[in-house]
Amino acid sequence: MSRTVADQVLARLREWGVEQVFGYPGDGINGLLAAWGRADDQPSFVQARHEEMAAFEAVGYAKFSGKVGVCAATSGPGAIHLLNGLYDAKLDHVPVVAIVGQTDRSAMGGSYQQEVDLLSLYKDVASAYCQMVTVPQQLPNVLDRAFRTAAAYRTVTAVIIPADVQELPEQAPEHAFKMVPSSLGLPKSHPVPDDAELLRAAEVLNAGGKVAMLVGQGARGARQQVEQVAELLGAGVAKALLGKDVLPDTLPYVTGSIGLLGTRPSYELMRDCDTLLTVGSSFPYTQFLPEFDQARAVQIDADPFMVGLRYPYEVNLVGDAAATLDRLLPMLHRKKDRSWRKQVEKNTARWWDVMEERAKVPADPVNPEYLVHALDALLPENAIVTADSGSAANWYARHLRMRGTMRGSLSGTLATMGPGVPYAIGAKFAHPDRPVVALVGDGAMQMNGLAELVTVARYRERWSDPRLVVCVLNNHDLNQVTWEMRAMQGAPSFLPSQQLPDVRYADFAESVGLRGLRVEEPGKVRAAWEWALGADRPCVLDVRTDPAVPPVPPHADWSQIKDAAESVLRGDSDRANVVKRGLRAKLAELLPHRSRS
DSSP states (O other), rough: OOOOOOHHHHHHHTTTTTOOOEOOOOGGGHHHHHHHTTTTSEEEEESSSSSSHHHHHHHHHHHHHSOOOOEEEEEEHHHHHHHHHHHHHHHTOOOOEEEEEEEOOGGGSSSSTTTOOOHHTTTTTEEEEOOEOGGGHHHHHHHHHHHHHHHHHHHHEEEEEEEEHSSOOOOOOSSSSOOOOOOOOOOOOOOOHHHHHHHHHHHHHOOOEEEEEEOGGGGGGGGHHHHHHHHHHHEEEOOGGGGGTTSTTTTEEEEESSSSSSOHHHHHHHHHHHHEESSSOOOGGGGGGTTTOOOOOEEEOHHHHGGGGSOSSSSEESSOOOOOOHGGGGGGOOSSSSSHHHHHHHHHHHHHHHHHHHTTTTOSBBHHHHHHHHHHHHTTTTOEEEEOOOOOHHHHHHOOOOOOOEEEEESSSOOOSHHHHHHHHHHHOOOOSSSEEEEEEEHHIIIIHHHHHHHHHHHHHGOHHHHEEEEEEEEEEEEHHHHIIIIIIIOOOOHHBBBOOOOOHHHHHHHSSSSEEEESGGGGHHHHHHHTTTTTSSSEEEEEBTTSSSOOOTTTTTTHHHHHHHHHTEEEETTTHHHHHHHHHHHHHHOOOOOOO
């Protein structure tokens, strides 16, 4: 039997070094599935429970491996289901290639079953490159360009292959008119700005007395250079949420996350600085940056499309973070006055005292801050942590300190619910020898996390390190939205939309062959983490957390606090607990060294 286009697709994926494709079957990709059978499942087809989860798993794999993630789905509904995960990849600048089926060419335009105009549907999410293969000679070039574009621009690309084309005989492009040959490989390059621009940037940074740095995921490959620049300039360094793992939080001048989920010292760093250096970040919330007339500013980003955003930067440098900082470092002068650095370090040390005290605030039954704070001391230094959107993201951002080779991520820009568990699955395929922890709210777990435990159970034997811990913050509430309603609308919790049923998550885990443990007492939290991190297989911790512990930013203004108080006094269903926990948490922030009796 001659090779088909579908056979050629899988062969080309192997040549690109693809080891697994996250997907879900359907008749729109039957030709590909048959080819997978002939190829002895190489690359491996990882079956998610839903196409959206397949896309999230590809995103998680790409985030934690640094490689291109690949997902596959059938035509029509399958392709539609991929979209949310693909938008997560696009907005977080993660390279993912989507391979999707389409109805036979003969049926196109005939309102056929599951016929969707995929070129139009994917026009935005895969705007960098989206093509349909209509003849076999077209395939190598389309697939190669999809990979090169996704990797080079760190974005989403899509290859659409009609079902009948998948079954056509393979045919290479000819040495002829209107044929486009192709080749493999992505040449590496490290662009840097010219010296004149670097000198302008150095002048701004050398003139500053109180330098603040903001680093994002684009600085991940430049840890050494960022540390050297921070040391020369006596700077404090704040991290965008997607850059949480760029620098270890054990460095005394690293102030932690910035923004709504950020830390007080990061807020103070931006409030009081006179100079700002942003490296590899497109952090969007300008209200958390210095006042526009306050600081002179320099930005470094590899993407010319992303420079000049968010702040009136005086100098914009387009280039690879590490290579650009290497060129910039010899032009910088060491600051003799270290008083600014000392103040930053003092603020940061106090913050960690505050976090420890907030974690001690009694709650009913378990303080979610304590739950994550207890994990902080127990995490192995090579752990990977994922967090879902919602209040769990607050505690991930504020209580977990990155150190060693730890990695962490969440849905940063789309902030969609549901990626916590599939990200963890993608992380295990990227690093089967490392422990992974997912912090997930009960809303996200009910939305799709429970089903993906089946995926975890199915593939766990492939992972040399068996540890994948899913911790469910079970508070029976869509807590982040509840608190946003209180703080931003001054409205009480609307129970029909916010209240969630209690689900026995640990029992479900046990039913599919995993480990599970329900925790309802704060005194059992630490032992539960130790048990889970020492388990012989993936496990679920179902922890009953208190929804009345407020995820209010430490720099919240008094009007927001007032709105929250007014909302509960107007009849919030949990008003007594909300007020009590809020006051205790505020006291812990203001008086970190006093008794909380």
